[in-house]
Amino acid sequence: MKSKNILCSIFIFILFSVIFISCAATGKKETLQSQNEFKEIMPKIGIALGGGGARGFAEIGVLRVLEQEKIPIDVVVGTSVGSLIGAIYADSGKVLDAEFIAIPIKNEDIFDFKTFSFFSGGFVTGEKLRSFINTNLRNKNIENLKVKYGAVAVDLRTGQAVIFDRGPIARAVNASCAIPGVFVPVEIGGKFFVDGGVTDPIPVDFAIKKGADVVIAVAISPALPPITPKNPLEVVFHAITIMSSHIGVLGVKNADVVIHPDVGNIAYDDFTQKKRLIEAGEKAAREALPAIREAIKAKTKKSPVS
16 A cells, blocks of 8 residues: 555656646747747848049948948949949949949049030030940949949939939939039930939938938038139039039938048049048948947837748
8 A cells, every 4th residue: 555655656746747847848938939039120221322523432431331340231322423333332232343443443434525515515425434334334234233223313304303223324324423514414215314413412312212221321522622613614513512512411311320421622533532532431431330230220120930
């Protein structure tokens, strides 16, 4: 009888032990499930690149820092020189490739001056710019670029800013860079287009329309000439950059972060200062990193694990 009671006690002990271990395992499993039931969804990050002539090479420095810090760029939208830098980057999505193409650029690679004609509307045809893009970029059409891209130009008749996100890259960049009175307006689909900086110098809203949740804007301030410009070309360009700068202040209001590279008084057509400009872009981007990370964190979403 005594041995029977002992066996019964052992059986009850084993039973309770099994139940306890099972409950502990289940609880642990449920805890792990509760910890992993949500996954983070990173926001799409867009960069809006403004104009500024040669001064826009600072934007390469900004892109370099973002890549080094593993901040992915999902959308690139550019105006004027920003459309050129943006296209060069979007071609492969790698800053090293963009630097390899951009750093050798010279004034004569972009500006093909001719005798001004009131019938053509400018001194520069844009043929060299288009040739440069077609020669150096792997892709010829915007749809084939590695990064979602758009170039902003202005319809000369209506004054409406438009984004070119399909079709030939060279044509879109030419339209976006067509400084009024300097470049010949670019005809596309029976309409004539000029530099996007006329009404949308830093295309933040277009980056949002292209799907960006977080927009990083790069604003290049206008150079202050040592003396008042008198050459017609310099007068036109400086007047436009002043106008664009003031409009740009309003345009960046919807940006999450605005980066202002300190490019000093480097002239808009000085292509010999690219190293200094890139370094200025790097410095400004590094200073903006805390704000960029905070903006990304604020827009990061959590979704249940399916």
